[in-house]
Amino acid sequence: MSLAVQVVFTGLSAGGVYGLIAIGHSLIYRLTGIAHFGLGDLIALGAFITLFVAAGTQPLTQETVSGGRMALAIVAGVVACVVVGAAGYFAVVQPYIGRSAIGWVAATLALGFAIHAVLDAAFSRPAYVFPDPIPFRRVGNDGLVEILGAQIHVRSFAVIGVAVAVAAISSWVLQRTWFGRSLRAIADDPDGAAIVGISVERTRALAFGLAGGMAAIAVVVAAPGTPFETGTGALLGLKGLVAAVLVRFAGLWTAFAAGLALGVVEAALGTGLLGHLPGLASYRELIPLLVAIVLLAFRPLRMREAAE
Amino acid sequence: MSTPAVAAIRTGAALREALASARETWSETATAGGVIVAGALLAPLVLGGLIATDTLASGAYLALAATGLALCVGLAGVPSLAQGAFVGTGAFAAAHVLRHTQLPAEVCALIGALAAAGLGTAAGFAVRSLDAVRVAVGTWLLAWLVALALGVLPWLSGGAQGLVVPTRRLFGFSPTPLVHYELAVVLTGLCALALVALRRGPLGLDLAAAAQHRGAAAALGVPMERLRVGAFAASAFVGGLAGGFVVQLDIVADPTAYGPLLSFELLVAVLVGGAAAALGPSAGVVVLGLIALAARALGALAGVAGSRFQPMLEALLLLAVLTTGGSALIPAVSTAARRFLPRRRSRARPAAASAPKRRELLRGEGLAKHFGAVPAVDGVSLELAPGSITALVGPNGSGKTTLLRLLSGALPPDQGRIELGSRDVTTATPALRVRLGLVRTLQTRSYFGELTVLEHALVGTNRTRRHGGAVRALVSTPLYRAENRIAEAHAFAALEGVGLAADASRPASELTGAEQQRLMIAAALATNPAVLLLDEPSAGASSADLDRLEAILLRLKAEGLAMLLVEHNLRLLRAVADEILELELGRVVHHARNVRL
Numbered sequence: 001m002s003l004a005v006q007v008v009f010t011g012l013s014a015g016g017v018y019g020l021i022a023i024g025h026s027l028i029y030r031l032t033g034i035a036h037f038g039l040g041d042l043i044a045l046g047a048f049i050t051l052f053v054a055a056g057t058q059p060l061t062q063e064t065v066s067g068g069r070m071a072l073a074i075v076a077g078v079v080a081c082v083v084v085g086a087a088g089y090f091a092v093v094q095p096y097i098g099r100s101a102i103g104w105v106a107a108t109l110a111l112g113f114a115i116h117a118v119l120d121a122a123f124s125r126p127a128y129v130f131p132d133p134i135p136f137r138r139v140g141n142d143g144l145v146e147i148l149g150a151q152i153h154v155r156s157f158a159v160i161g162v163a164v165a166v167a168a169i170s171s172w173v174l175q176r177t178w179f180g181r182s183l184r185a186i187a188d189d190p191d192g193a194a195i196v197g198i199s200v201e202r203t204r205a206l207a208f209g210l211a212g213g214m215a216a217i218a219v220v221v222a223a224p225g226t227p228f229e230t231g232t233g234a235l236l237g238l239k240g241l242v243a244a245v246l247v248r249f250a251g252l253w254t255a256f257a258a259g260l261a262l263g264v265v266e267a268a269l270g271t272g273l274l275g276h277l278p279g280l281a282s283y284r285e286l287i288p289l290l291v292a293i294v295l296l297a298f299r300p301l302r303m304r305e306a307a308e
Numbered sequence: 309m310s311t312p313a314v315a316a317i318r319t320g321a322a323l324r325e326a327l328a329s330a331r332e333t334w335s336e337t338a339t340a341g342g343v344i345v346a347g348a349l350l351a352p353l354v355l356g357g358l359i360a361t362d363t364l365a366s367g368a369y370l371a372l373a374a375t376g377l378a379l380c381v382g383l384a385g386v387p388s389l390a391q392g393a394f395v396g397t398g399a400f401a402a403a404h405v406l407r408h409t410q411l412p413a414e415v416c417a418l419i420g421a422l423a424a425a426g427l428g429t430a431a432g433f434a435v436r437s438l439d440a441v442r443v444a445v446g447t448w449l450l451a452w453l454v455a456l457a458l459g460v461l462p463w464l465s466g467g468a469q470g471l472v473v474p475t476r477r478l479f480g481f482s483p484t485p486l487v488h489y490e491l492a493v494v495l496t497g498l499c500a501l502a503l504v505a506l507r508r509g510p511l512g513l514d515l516a517a518a519a520q521h522r523g524a525a526a527a528l529g530v531p532m533e534r535l536r537v538g539a540f541a542a543s544a545f546v547g548g549l550a551g552g553f554v555v556q557l558d559i560v561a562d563p564t565a566y567g568p569l570l571s572f573e574l575l576v577a578v579l580v581g582g583a584a585a586a587l588g589p590s591a592g593v594v595v596l597g598l599i600a601l602a603a604r605a606l607g608a609l610a611g612v613a614g615s616r617f618q619p620m621l622e623a624l625l626l627l628a629v630l631t632t633g634g635s636a637l638i639p640a641v642s643t644a645a646r647r648f649l650p651r652r653r654s655r656a657r658p659a660a661a662s663a664p665k666r667r668e669l670l671r672g673e674g675l676a677k678h679f680g681a682v683p684a685v686d687g688v689s690l691e692l693a694p695g696s697i698t699a700l701v702g703p704n705g706s707g708k709t710t711l712l713r714l715l716s717g718a719l720p721p722d723q724g725r726i727e728l729g730s731r732d733v734t735t736a737t738p739a740l741r742v743r744l745g746l747v748r749t750l751q752t753r754s755y756f757g758e759l760t761v762l763e764h765a766l767v768g769t770n771r772t773r774r775h776g777g778a779v780r781a782l783v784s785t786p787l788y789r790a791e792n793r794i795a796e797a798h799a800f801a802a803l804e805g806v807g808l809a810a811d812a813s814r815p816a817s818e819l820t821g822a823e824q825q826r827l828m829i830a831a832a833l834a835t836n837p838a839v840l841l842l843d844e845p846s847a848g849a850s851s852a853d854l855d856r857l858e859a860i861l862l863r864l865k866a867e868g869l870a871m872l873l874v875e876h877n878l879r880l881l882r883a884v885a886d887e888i889l890e891l892e893l894g895r896v897v898h899h900a901r902n903v904r905l
Contacts, residue, residue, distance in 0.1 A: 029441070033441065034441060035441055035444060035445045035448075037389075037444075037448060091627070091631055092627055092630045092631050095630075095631075096630070101387050101440030101441070101443075101444065102381060102385070102387045102440075102579070102583070103630060105387040105389065105440075105444045105575075106387075106575060106576075106579055106626055106630060107627070107630050109389070109572050109575070109623075110572075110576075110623040110624075110626040110627045110630065111623070111627070112623075113569070113572055113619050113620075113622070113623040114619075114620055114623035114624060114627065116619065117616065117617070117618075117619040117620030117621075117623060118620060120616050120619075120620075121610075121616050121617060121620065124616070234568070238449075238452050241445065241448075241449070242449065245445060245449070282460040282461055283460075285456050285460065286453060286456055286457055286460070289449055289452060289453045289456065290453060292449055293434065293446055293449050293450060293453065294434070296434075296438070296442055296445060296446045296449070297434035297435060297438065297446060298434075
């Protein structure tokens, strides 16, 4: 029982981040019909800009930074995501949408690897410890609380809470605001949206950046729990893509739920909750990936492909 | 005369013919390619002091893997992001075989290549009918799957330190970096030659057609799924071969060396050098090598390892190529060179000749197709007799095009059966139906933008070929060459039939809309059909175009073709139709026979 509780909380906290990235992938696919292979690296950019503003590139000396500076740092990270994401969209992705698949595939990959390489050059240590936005250490028993016999990190609650909050805000924006309605109009019919006066490309570009920025917030909250590498972003982007593929780039909450589920499944496989098969834990990342490939190949088409 | 003497004479004649045909197809490009490969073989002598030979050798294996990727990206137009995974599969499979057996080095590399080809076949099969987004996503996930598997499964990868590989003699030589380098250059040259041979042959035309217009290629019976599986398998085989040899050069199989970054670098090499040119990927690898040198210099300046800058420079280079929209290296060079070189004489045009005609009756019985609850076609029966034109009319949405798609096999019917002659083709694939003599044209103006007019018709003739396979194209057998000439003659005959023979060498994109419609009819005719299904061939036609179309249809009817014509133009209908079927809401509401009498 305590193991199950442990798995659920660890999984949900990882899954919250996957879920937000899955939302980003899903949104981008529905808006433009492409997959963004550099999204994970864009998220890493947001996280590292936040780290840079909060603490510089040196090893961390204090455990937490002041609330004001941390808030400023998070804003800077999100703004960096939006600016770089949108600029990248305009400069190299947009010209190839609908024209050359190899063009946009190469463009999004190149954006990702370029960001990754810049981060690698600027942050040359193998791994970084992020400052905590909230001093979790002081809550409970050195940052841990006991629930049904399981020791749970207080941070897990914060990560899950922030992820749900960001998803809820995104959902609200999508449903209630002019920007959100523009997004949905473009997803339904880009030409129609352009006719009624929506600036399709500007909206798409903004969405490209925001997709990275909103995931970066959750990453920043989650990051202090473990050492964070410049390559972690790419791996997170992959997990988000797997979650999005599992639900065929579905709507916002479905994609988010897929991310949560992926996190829990990974945690369950990793901790041997599903029986102690020898070496099963090493397959925890491989199995969802394999399932996603098989589903991608053998499930019937959906949405715009079905119309052809 | 004794049999050996006859055989010797025959062999001599075949060799002379092969030589003549080689001379005919030889070009400045081929000379340039030969000079480049020869120069590459000598490169270690020149660059010996500058670049370590083992660096050159791994670069040459990278070029081999990139040339393999060009099979997928350049030839088939499929965005494969898993080439690094195929190289890794070849490397680790070969490493395991080397460690556990005493098999010769070349055999171990070959086993690695076969393992990669197996994975490539599976991947190709999985994505055989997917659109570009899902192919890219699927292959990207595969690239990560292999990379992560090598990272977390020590029994597979030997853990963090990798697998140490025993060295054996390579083709009788001691396995020095120089021997590896020369081997890699020879293999890359051979692979580039194979690319050229395949691209010029029927498979290359089919692949180009499929890459440029899926629907139109499917209508002409191009077996796209099989071609795609083949392209993946072949490109994985070449990648795996590179991997199988490169571990022997490195002496260790490093589990971190075959990640998504390798797939990306190979893609950069192909796109920067030129996916369509045989030596493009190799040129791209040379550029990557220069980038590595630049990165090292930059790293020395900044006081960090150069490898940190390399992916950035590669990404920036690709971004620069993409943003400027500029063409890749090799195409740019060859376009520039062509301006200074004398234009080649175009080859003598073969006499047009038609294939013996096939005549069959097409019968559809009780055909029905529902989309959800909506009946698109609801119990339609029809018969298309040789030498007759049946017109299909009705308002938009009455099910005309759906009926055409049922007959051609693009859609499976919910009910009913379709017979071509005495054969039941209800469940036959579109490609099989085209081979059996049932072909359709598409409603929308559709053509293969980068092919010439003659090549369009040749895509059609590919369906009637029997000796056009990859192996025959690679070694250019006498049968293959003879069939090439026949195919060209048939293609010319089809073009003459629609009045486009004079435009044979023009790009199809230069034709007018009505000419493009006639071109697709010619391509359909080149499949030597017994039954032709035409979907609004008069769309966008001027009055003069209509006259020409009318003459073409009447001639085809006189030749005994059975035709179904979906058409709104009443003038054309009155002039050519023998029977008129009127559809409404998927049902035949009116059937006029003998309207010509």
